[in-house]
Amino acid sequence: MTDFFAMGGYGTYIWPSYAVFLIVLAIDAIAPRLRRKRVLAELRGKLKRRQARETTP
Amino acid sequence: MNPLVLWFHKIGSPPTFYRIAGAFAPWLFGIAVLLGALALYGGLVLAPRDYQQGDAYRIIFVHVPCAWMGLFAYGFMAVNAFIALVWRIKLSEILAMASAPVGAAFTFITLVTGSLWGKPMWGTWWTWDARLTSELVLLFLYLGVIGLYHAIEDRRQAARAASFLALIGIINVPIVHFSVNWWNTLHQAQTVRLLGPSKISGDMIWPLLTMALATHLWFFASLLARARVGLLELEGGKDWARDVALAAAPGDNGTRS
Numbered sequence: 001m002t003d004f005f006a007m008g009g010y011g012t013y014i015w016p017s018y019a020v021f022l023i024v025l026a027i028d029a030i031a032p033r034l035r036r037k038r039v040l041a042e043l044r045g046k047l048k049r050r051q052a053r054e055t056t057p
Numbered sequence: 058m059n060p061l062v063l064w065f066h067k068i069g070s071p072p073t074f075y076r077i078a079g080a081f082a083p084w085l086f087g088i089a090v091l092l093g094a095l096a097l098y099g100g101l102v103l104a105p106r107d108y109q110q111g112d113a114y115r116i117i118f119v120h121v122p123c124a125w126m127g128l129f130a131y132g133f134m135a136v137n138a139f140i141a142l143v144w145r146i147k148l149s150e151i152l153a154m155a156s157a158p159v160g161a162a163f164t165f166i167t168l169v170t171g172s173l174w175g176k177p178m179w180g181t182w183w184t185w186d187a188r189l190t191s192e193l194v195l196l197f198l199y200l201g202v203i204g205l206y207h208a209i210e211d212r213r214q215a216a217r218a219a220s221f222l223a224l225i226g227i228i229n230v231p232i233v234h235f236s237v238n239w240w241n242t243l244h245q246a247q248t249v250r251l252l253g254p255s256k257i258s259g260d261m262i263w264p265l266l267t268m269a270l271a272t273h274l275w276f277f278a279s280l281l282a283r284a285r286v287g288l289l290e291l292e293g294g295k296d297w298a299r300d301v302a303l304a305a306a307p308g309d310n311g312t313r314s
Contacts, residue, residue, distance in 0.1 A: 004102075008112035013177050017170040018097070021119040025275065028162045029086065032282040039290050043302035046293070 071288045072297035078281035085278035092271035099264030120170040122268040123163045130160025138220030150216035155283035161199035187240035191233040198226035
């Protein structure tokens, strides 16, 4: 197991490479989900405001 | 209208695309993750050590597929940018702009992993080699497109301006691809070829190609997820977008359409 993580002495270069790959793609997957939430919340807020305007005389 | 054109118009209409993309994206993400995990296992555990580079070559399994995706995403963006400029199709504008951040992410990974590979093999993190420099220009082009898109208030005008920049930048794509042949510098030449035999053994190439497939699926998954949000934002005043907003409960995690 230690041998596997050492990667023949190149572990210090290999693991950060894979970490960057996984972290950047994780951000890439999360970013549109967060934006979707924000856009939907904004849309709902707009609709609510419009409704409030229409109901008050 | 002939059935093909009719079908195209139907798919291209924002509410239909939004629904279909919502159905496809989770599957694409799921298959991409499974294939990626398989490729990582093959690349890190099963593939043998390289006789020249030892274990350091294992960076290839993330570096090369990401480099391919950086170019593929640019090509995809440029085609959609062209369609957006010529025919002014709303969906193409959205798709072109949605592919820029994904391509930028892949190009960024390529540069960082390449640097981490260069240090033990070349003795330097960075050098102004033709391949490295043109790849950096590719990242700047992506950032330029993203920046221009967000700098202009009107979404559709912004998309057209950024599309124009994306089209100009296409000149860099063949430079990145052929740089290792045109200038004989530090970066090694192509190992995997579409035409002719590849210079790599079978137990190393299958994880590489599996990862390439996984990153392609990932690109389309991320693209669809981003395009959906883009459409929602662009068409915020339309009935279908209002229905989506009202249907989604505040705690919704975005998996339902």
